[in-house]
Amino acid sequence: SQQGEEDPQALSIQEGENATMNCSYKTSINNLQWYRQNSGRGLVHLILIRSNEREKHSGRLRVTLDTSKKSSSLLITASRAADTASYFCATDDAGGTSYGKLTFGQGTILTVHP
Amino acid sequence: DTAVSQTPKYLVTQMGNDKSIKCEQNLGHDTMYWYKQDSKKFLKIMFSYNNKELIINETVPNRFSPKSPDKAHLNLHINSLELGDSAVYFCASSQAGLVNTGELFFGEGSRLTVL
Numbered sequence: 001s002q003q004g005e006e007d008p009q010a011l012s013i014q015e016g017e018n019a020t021m022n023c024s025y026k027t028s029i030n031n032l033q034w035y036r037q038n039s040g041r042g043l044v045h046l047i048l049i050r051s052n053e054r055e056k057h058s059g060r061l062r063v064t065l066d067t068s069k070k071s072s073s074l075l076i077t078a079s080r081a082a083d084t085a086s087y088f089c090a091t092d093d094a095g096g097t098s099y100g101k102l103t104f105g106q107g108t109i110l111t112v113h114p
Numbered sequence: 115d116t117a118v119s120q121t122p123k124y125l126v127t128q129m130g131n132d133k134s135i136k137c138e139q140n141l142g143h144d145t146m147y148w149y150k151q152d153s154k155k156f157l158k159i160m161f162s163y164n165n166k167e168l169i170i171n172e173t174v175p176n177r178f179s180p181k182s183p184d185k186a187h188l189n190l191h192i193n194s195l196e197l198g199d200s201a202v203y204f205c206a207s208s209q210a211g212l213v214n215t216g217e218l219f220f221g222e223g224s225r226l227t228v229l
Contacts, residue, residue, distance in 0.1 A: 033217065042118075042204060042220035043157075086155060092215040101170055102215055104149075104157040 006089060006105040014113050019076045021108040023089030024069075030092040032065055032072050033102065037086045046074075046087075051094070081114045117141050120205045120221035127195060128229055134191045135224045137205030145169070145210040146188040147218070148180060151202045160203075163188055164210070195228045202226070 007022045023032070031050045035043040049056045049065045049072065056063045062075040076083055086109050090102040120137040127133055139146060147170075148160040162170040163182045177193045192199060205221040 030215070035218075035220075037155075040223075042222045043206075043218070044220070045217040048217060088157065090218075101159055101162065102218060103159075107155050 006087075006108045008108060009106070010109045010111070012111045012113065013079060015079060015081055017079055017112075019079050019083070019110055019112070021074045021087050021089075021110070023072045023074070023105055025072075025089075025091045025103075025105075026070065027091075028094040029067075030094050032063075033090045033092070034061075034063060034072075034074050035088045035090060035104075037088065037107070039085070043088065076110075079110075079112045081112050083110060084112045085110060118205055118207055118219050118221040120203075120224050122224060123222065124225050124227075126227045126229065129195055129197060131195050132191065132193045133195060133226070134189055135203055135205075135226075136187070136189045137221060138187050139205075139207040139219070140186065141207055141219060143207040143209050143219070144185055145208050146182065146185070147206045147208075148188065148190050149204040149206060149220075151204060151223070153201070157204070161188075161190075162210075192226075195226075197228050200226055200228045 005024050033048045034046045037043045047058045047063050049063050060077045065072045086107040088104050088107045090104045118139045145164045147162045149157050151157045160174045161180045165185050166182045179191045182188045202223045202225045204223050206218040208218045
């Protein structure tokens with residue numbers, strides 16, 4: 001079953017604006033990760049936030065995690081045309097063995113207009 | 115140097131045929147995976163191997179048979195291809211442990227089209 005659900009499904013903004021994407025999940029997690037996928041390419045890891053962390057920054061990226069609401073958000077500040085891509089959240093579900101069983105959401109398609 | 119490489123990038127074939135996709139990683143990771151991405155971009159894990167041993171098999175039809183000759187390689191063989199097998203197949207690797215999963219490194223994908 002699908003773990004992560006992302007919102008919105010598509011987001012269109014102008015260069016320089018901020019983009020916020022949300023992810024909700026259903027079960028307890030060890031960590032939550034965000035990935036970017038450019039059209040026709042593989043996924044690229046952006047950031048990982050552990051279940052005991054609430055906020056994390058990496059360059060223009062800011063990720064928050066609220067385990068009580070089972071939700072996370074990804075904020076991209078001062079967006080650029082090159083940020084145009086699909087963004088996926090992925091959860092590393094707690095309990096049992098893991099060995100990389102990340103469960104991905106369906107993604108948010110971000111379009112940044114120059 | 116490409117960290118995770120998979121071949122071929124594109125594969126077009128007829129229903130009923132058998133095909134293979136190969137994957138190699140040069141990152142020294144112990145764990146490798148196959149994920150399937152459908153036309154709606156939904157990404158679902160199929161298999162994971164840790165040090166050549168099958169760890170995860172997500173109720174994939176047994177027409178799909180992964181093989182890991184060593185921890186740097188994970189191949190996927192598909193028998194009797196069906197229309198529904200059309201998708202992009204991604205290989206990935208990580209230093210995943212028993213309890214926690216870190217960052218996954220993905221290949222560029224192999225787009226399979228079954229006619």
